[in-house]
Structures are given as C-alpha cells and as structure tokens.
Amino acid sequence: MHRILSLGIALALVLLLVTPVFAQSSVIHVVQPGDNLFRIALRYGVTVNALAAANGLSNTSRIYVGQRLIIPTGSSTSPSAPSAGVHVVQRGENLFRIALRYGVTYQALAAANGIANPNHIYVGQRLVIPGRGTAPTPQPAPA
Known part of the structure; x- marks a missing residue:
C-alpha cells in the first residue's frame, strides 16, 4: 500500500x-x-x-x-508553414491546399485576391496571404 x-x-x-x-x-x-x-x-x-x-x-x-x-501552438506546431505574405502558385497546387498550408480558409484567400472562382488559379500567379502581407500586383488572366 x-x-x-x-x-x-x-x-x-x-x-x-x-x-x-x-x-x-x-x-x-x-x-x-x-x-x-x-x-x-x-x-x-x-x-x-x-x-x-x-x-x-x-x-x-x-x-x-x-x-x-x-x-x-507556437513555432513547434507547423515548422513548414511559410510566413511570407505572398505565395507564387506552383504546378499542381490549388487554392484549398495553399490555404491549408498557410492556415487560412480558401474563401479568405480567394477574397483577398479577388478570385471569383477558386478553381481558376494559374502557375506563376502571386497570391496575397490574408494577414501576412500586402495585395499582389494585378496579373493578367491566362488566355
């Protein structure tokens, strides 16, 4: 005992x-x-x-x-989460995965970048990450 x-x-x-x-x-x-x-x-x-x-x-x-x-929480939770305010879209990425990577919703990411259809992003497009930077310079839409 x-x-x-x-x-x-x-x-x-x-x-x-x-x-x-x-x-x-x-x-x-x-x-x-x-x-x-x-x-x-x-x-x-x-x-x-x-x-x-x-x-x-x-x-x-x-x-x-x-x-x-x-x-x-803190730095140990997501060491791979980038802290930059702008993300350049790479081949194979979509708005949902980019939003997940930065810990924001895809709706907030679309709204911050004036994207009406979240399925229409393109390689090389510069996306502002809400709360992490300023608005990107306007990019021409792909032909």
Whole structure:
C-alpha cells in the first residue's frame, strides 16, 4: 500500500511539473458532433499529423464527442508553414491546399485576391496571404 501511495504522489508531482509546459504551448479543443481531425486541424492552422502526435492518436479517424484534444501552438506546431505574405502558385497546387498550408480558409484567400472562382488559379500567379502581407500586383488572366 505504501508503495502505491508513493508512486501516486510521484506521478502527481510529475504531472504538476509538466502541465505548465503544455499550458504555455497548447490550446484545448473539446470535440463537437461533426468534428474530425482534418476539420479541427484546419480550424487551428495545424497539420493532422501534428494534432495526432500531440494527442497520441494512432488512428486519426477515431475521436469522440467530448474528447479533449491538445492543439499544439507556437513555432513547434507547423515548422513548414511559410510566413511570407505572398505565395507564387506552383504546378499542381490549388487554392484549398495553399490555404491549408498557410492556415487560412480558401474563401479568405480567394477574397483577398479577388478570385471569383477558386478553381481558376494559374502557375506563376502571386497570391496575397490574408494577414501576412500586402495585395499582389494585378496579373493578367491566362488566355
């Protein structure tokens, strides 16, 4: 009994020491009906992999309503997310993937660039990333 009590106290101390670290670098999201990891990741501008890793999830399709998920924040959450204010469209890209890369919605990206049809972007087009730069110079539409 004494050993279990000692182990419990040691575990509590470790949790007390670790909790402030998580509190400083994380946000908590409570899963709602209709949520999935992809939507949650998109909402917070993180990757599904980062979200799964932060929560020890091996199966990214298994979350449940009421589950509390740690949303990683800060520089460690998305090291690949560029910080530039302008993105030059590359072959194979689409507005949705570009928006996901920068943690914005494709609607906001389209609105910031005066794009009426999000399916009509072209290679070499300069897109302003909302909240990260100024408007790009107007580009002629492809023929």
